[in-house]
Amino acid sequence: MYKVIGHPQSRVMRVMWTLEELGEPYELIPHNPRSEEVRALNPSGKIPVLIDGDAVLTDSVAICTYLADKHGKLTFPAGTIGRARQDSFTQFAVDELEGALWTAAKNSFIHPEDIRVTAIKPVCKREFDTALKTLEKRLGDGPFVMGDTFTIADIIIGHCSGWAMVAKFDQPSEGPVADYFNRLRARPSFGAMMARLKETA
Numbered sequence: 001m002y003k004v005i006g007h008p009q010s011r012v013m014r015v016m017w018t019l020e021e022l023g024e025p026y027e028l029i030p031h032n033p034r035s036e037e038v039r040a041l042n043p044s045g046k047i048p049v050l051i052d053g054d055a056v057l058t059d060s061v062a063i064c065t066y067l068a069d070k071h072g073k074l075t076f077p078a079g080t081i082g083r084a085r086q087d088s089f090t091q092f093a094v095d096e097l098e099g100a101l102w103t104a105a106k107n108s109f110i111h112p113e114d115i116r117v118t119a120i121k122p123v124c125k126r127e128f129d130t131a132l133k134t135l136e137k138r139l140g141d142g143p144f145v146m147g148d149t150f151t152i153a154d155i156i157i158g159h160c161s162g163w164a165m166v167a168k169f170d171q172p173s174e175g176p177v178a179d180y181f182n183r184l185r186a187r188p189s190f191g192a193m194m195a196r197l198k199e200t201a
């Protein structure tokens, strides 16, 4: 069985959501980032970490990509135009959605207080808003970013939307982007992941 390591209210959710979509059982081991247990697996102390047999894997996008490729679901095959477009959405999510959220988080509670630049938060909110406008332009007829096929790109984008709610970043309450986020959250796998989160809290 897969072992997912890390405090679940974090990028660990991306790995849990992927495993729920795949219907793969997993053990969730809720260690905090930078804990001794996590540092023993990942020198940066960052979570999530996935253990698959003897292999220790880090970095949520790499983990989700590995799982999708391995199980042949939630992804277009490597070396196809579909995969290049899917990866472009994933990269967009990491650069433009996550980048803004993570910079705000680091300057709110991750970095030591004496080096935080709290004035950066409105800049991050503005960047996030611009990224949502780009997403609206890039969204096709849906229902997902890759059309009829739900992929890990939707998981990374959907996770950023949930993160934005917690971080109190503005998001549209109606329109195509809001409808898309609601569709992602309506998936049974998302509900199963949230239930598992509550169990662990």
Ligand SMILES: N[C@@H](CCC(=O)N[C@@H](CS)C(=O)NCC(=O)O)C(=O)O
Residues within 6 Å of the ligand: 010, 011, 012, 033, 034, 045, 046, 047, 048, 058, 059, 060, 061, 110
């Ligand atoms: N690129 C990594 C980033 C992992 C990451 O920064 N995780 C956060 C929690 S969501 C963390 O461990 N933060 C602790 C720290 O930055 O020291 C990924 O996507 O997994």
